Structure formats: C-alpha cells, structure tokens
Amino acid sequence: LPPPPPNAPIGRIDDDTYSRYAGATRFDQLPISSKTKDGLRKAEFVDMTDIQKASLPHALCGRDILGAAKTGSGKTLAFLIPVLEKLYRERWGPEFGVGSIIISPTRELGAQLFDVLKAVGKFHNFSAGLLIGGRKDVNTEKEHVNELNILVCTPGRLLQHMDETPNFDCSQLQVLVLDEADRILDVGFKKTLNAIISQLPKHRQTFLFSATQTKSVQDLARLSLKDPEYLSVHEES
Ligand code: ADP
Numbered sequence: 552l553p554p555p556p557p558n559a560p561i562g563r564i565d566d567d568t569y570s571r572y573a574g575a576t577r578f579d580q581l582p583i584s585s586k587t588k589d590g591l592r593k594a595e596f597v598d599m600t601d602i603q604k605a606s607l608p609h610a611l612c613g614r615d616i617l618g619a620a621k622t623g624s625g626k627t628l629a630f631l632i633p634v635l636e637k638l639y640r641e642r643w644g645p646e647f648g649v650g651s652i653i654i655s656p657t658r659e660l661g662a663q664l665f666d667v668l669k670a671v672g673k674f675h676n677f678s679a680g681l682l683i684g685g686r687k688d689v690n691t692e693k694e695h696v697n698e699l700n701i702l703v704c705t706p707g708r709l710l711q712h713m714d715e716t717p718n719f720d721c722s723q724l725q726v727l728v729l730d731e732a733d734r735i736l737d738v739g740f741k742k743t744l745n746a747i748i749s750q751l752p753k754h755r756q757t758f759l760f761s762a763t764q765t766k767s768v769q770d771l772a773r774l775s776l777k778d779p780e781y782l783s784v785h786e787e788s
C-alpha cells in the first residue's frame with residue numbers, strides 16, 4: 552500500500568485513488584486530514600474494524616453507502632469520518648450553515664454518537680448540535696440551529712425544526728446519515744423520515760447504516776440513496 556499523501560487531499564478522490572486505499576487496515580493509512588487523524592489517535596482508534604475497512608475507502612470517494620453490520624461492529628466511525636472529511640474538503644466554515652445531518656433513532660443513541668463526534672472531531676472547527684428533544688427547550692434551539700454545521704438529531708425533532716423554525720436552512724446540505732436505520736423504522740418513523748428526505752436537497756452524499764437488512768430498510772435505501780455501494784459485513788459463526 553502506498554503511503555498516503557502528506558497533506559489532506561482537497562477535492563474528490565477518483566476511482567484510481569480508491570483502489571490505492573482499498574487495502575488499508577489502519578486509520579492512518581487513509582487519505583484523511585491530519586485533524587481527523589489526530590482526533591482518532593487521541594481517542595485511541597488505530598486499526599479499522601471490518602465495516603470500516605469495507606466502507607471508508609468508498610465513502611471517502613464520495614459514494615453513497617448502504618452498510619449492514621451487526622451492533623458493536625463500529626458503524627459510527629464508518630460515517631463520522633467521511634462526514635468530517637467532506638466538510639473539511641469543502642472548506643466548510645461556521646457561516647456556511649448546516650452541512651451534515653445525522654439521524655439517530657433514539658435520544659440515547661444520538662447522545663452517544665454526539666460524544667464520538669466531539670472526540671474524533673475535536674481538532675476541526677465545525678460547530679455541532681444535538682437536537683433530540685426532551686431535555687432542551689426547542690425555542691432556544693431554534694435561535695441557534697442555523698449556526699450549526701453538523702446536526703445530530705432524532706427524526707421527530709428534526710422535522711419539528713423543518714416545520715416550525717423560521718429560516719431553518721438545509722439547502723447547502725452535503726452529507727445525510729441515517730444511522731441504525733432498522734431501528735429508526737422500528738420506532739415508527741417511516742413517515743417522518745419520508746417527510747424529512749423530501750425536503751432535503753437531492754445533490755448530496757448519503758450513508759445508510761443498519762444492523763439488519765429488512766424490506767423496509769431496502770425501501771428507505773431506494774428512497775434516499777443514489778447508486779449506493781452495498782456493503783454487508785457478517786462474521787462467520
Ligand atoms: P455499532 O454502531 O456498529 O453498533 P459502534 O460504532 O457504536 O458500533 O462501536 C462499538 C464499539 O466499538 C464502541 O465502543 C467503539 O468505541 C468501538 N470501536 C469502534 N471502532 C473501533 C476501532 N476501529 N477500534 C477500536 N474500537 C472501536
């Protein structure tokens with residue numbers, strides 16, 4: 552495997568570049584920014600898990616991903632790293648507004664994910680917010696939601712902002728993530744998700760990760776992904 556370039560590549564990685572990184576096993580072999588590498592190192596993430604090895608080279612090339620791997624396999628970093636890299640390569644700044652939306656099924660999972668984002672994204676200059684309802688006053692959120700670059704949210708709260716928050720603007724959205732999609736659908740958020748997706752710009756990158764591939768996950772994939780890379784990682788048992 553050739554060593555990655557010394558500086559973070561700016562711009563889209565092409566297919567040749569993809570094949571150069573397809574065999575990477577460690578995060579530091581990937582063509583990612585030193586800010587992300589430092590965040591990973593600080594959080595003591597060194598070797599990639601199977602789903603990370605399979606999906607990150609594609610995701611970093613700008614492709615949509617439909618990823619299936621069981622709980623505990625490391626799906627979170629499989630999408631957080633490309634979210635950070637996409638915004639970094641686009642030179643996203645605080646004034647650009649919402650660049651990425653990450654949808655999580657429950658408050659608890661959203662909060663966990665947010666902690667990982669804070670750790671790994673520590674050296675970047677993006678603003679991020681956790682919009683999960685419950686503990687925070689929605690009116691306070693409404694005043695600040697347009698200043699955030701990365702939103703981690705539950706479907707209900709996100710749709711509430713789309714419907715109620717004056718000037719809520721996600722027209723510049725670069726990356727949409729549907730995390731634990733099977734659980735989002737189990738919780739009964741199908742209609743909410745459809746309403747959200749219909750209001751998002753179509754030109755974007757989308758990652759859909761799920762522990763299981765059900766019929767409803769496939770329906771959601773058809774609705775939200777464009778020509779995705781299908782990656783399924785299951786251990787032999
Ligand atoms: P999933 O979403 O697939 O259920 P998570 O992303 O929550 O899995 O990761 C499960 C656990 O594995 C977490 O404790 C996380 O910190 C850890 N983990 C993820 N990726 C790695 C890695 N590359 N090296 C070491 N630990 C990891």
Ligand code: MG
Nearest residue numbers: 626627730731
């Ligand atoms: Mg997860």
